[in-house]
């Protein structure tokens with residue numbers, strides 16, 4: 001173990017700046033970029049959503065990202081404890097730790113449905129691996145089967161509740177295994193091995209897609225800004241996606257910041273994380289939409305884009321079996337490094353609070369995810385038609401699985417980020433955080449302005465018009 005700070009017994013630090021950056025990027029880049037971004041962009045009309053999303057990343061996400069990591073590094077403890085320490089050192093109320101409590105609960109709830117999707121990814125890895133024996137590694141996948149048949153894989157899986165529960169169990173089991181090993185031997189290990197492989201496969205597949213797909217049409221779709229399409233719900237979806245993608249408002253960046261040493265320039269690091277994350281999301285759009293357009297499929301297919309549309313594309317691609325298999329392995333690596341971060345947020349809190357040892361604590365937090373996620377895994381079968389918050393307009397028509405997604409992405413993450421901006425912008429002692437932020441001159445003032453003014457105002461406005469779209473008339 002490297003660099004014990006003495007803040008809390010057993011407190012570990014990242015072994016290097018690169019390890020911290022890779023782990024943070026590993027957390028940020030995940031199903032949010034590869035599955036949720038294309039799905040949300042398609043469902044919200046393309047360009048207006050994408051451009052507003054980029055606006056949110058730069059002007060809201062990035063300042064909040066730096067704020068969260070700063071709080072963590074100052075506190076050197078789990079998220080709520082770090083906020084409490086920062087508040088205490090600023091002579092402010094410890095009640096501000098609510099921002100981390102909301103975030104931690106959000107991280108837990110996200111993991112409950114994230115792990116179910118992780119399970120679907122495992123299913124597709126297995127299916128494509130099986131295709132090696134049926135179709136051969138170097139031919140298109142699913143030879144001799146109709147496109148409808150291949151598209152039917154997803155509804156087939158959705159109809160099989162017990163299989164979904166088992167896959168969810170396997171995915172969360174792998175996540176628990178690595179989190180239980182600790183920061184250096186588990187989380188860092190996963191990030192430093194899997195993220196470079198992820199980027200290699202991702203680059204290969206994107207270049208392949210750029211040469212074979214309908215690039216022009218995709219660029220037009222993703223970047224044509226039509227102001228009339230920028231409604232309250234679209235803005236809320238975009239800001240929610242920005243937070244989800246950067247892992248903000250989920251206590252997670254505070255948690256990882258606590259393992260960062262004083263020698264790391266946090267402003268630069270935040271910039272690298274945001275750039276890597278946004279690039280992967282946009283490139284994922286460029287990898288997926290050309291195929292969708294070429295095949296004349298529906299852009300608003302949501303999660304179906306990845307799990308129904310792409311498998312059909314791999315059917316006709318040269319070496320489709322191999323590319324499909326690599327593709328889903330890559331998605332799995334990205335999902336695992338994010339899932340590990342999602343589990344670490346509540347686990348590190350429980351670890352600091354109950355001091356029961358990392359392995360036992362991880363088993364308990366992971367076990368709870370297994371239970372609640374199990375209900376999400378059964379949303380399309382046993383619990384079909386159950387809309388737990390259906391009486392609230394924002395949640396109308398949403399089953400348990402989707403309720404978790406909407407509740408976290410559109411309510412909890414933006415609210416936690418809003419409180420974070422107010423806390424850092426107005427409450428916390430400037431001297432505590434400013435000395436550590438790695439910004440100088442104009443950049444420092446810009447960051448201060450964004451956190452104190454722009455973030456709170458825009459977030460409140462978006463939450464209001466997004467949740468109550470009627471207000472805009």
Ligand code: PFF
Nearest residue numbers: 028030031032245247250252
């Ligand atoms: N950022 C991850 C993704 O885009 O898939 C999801 C996520 C991970 C959200 C960790 C929140 C978090 F704390």
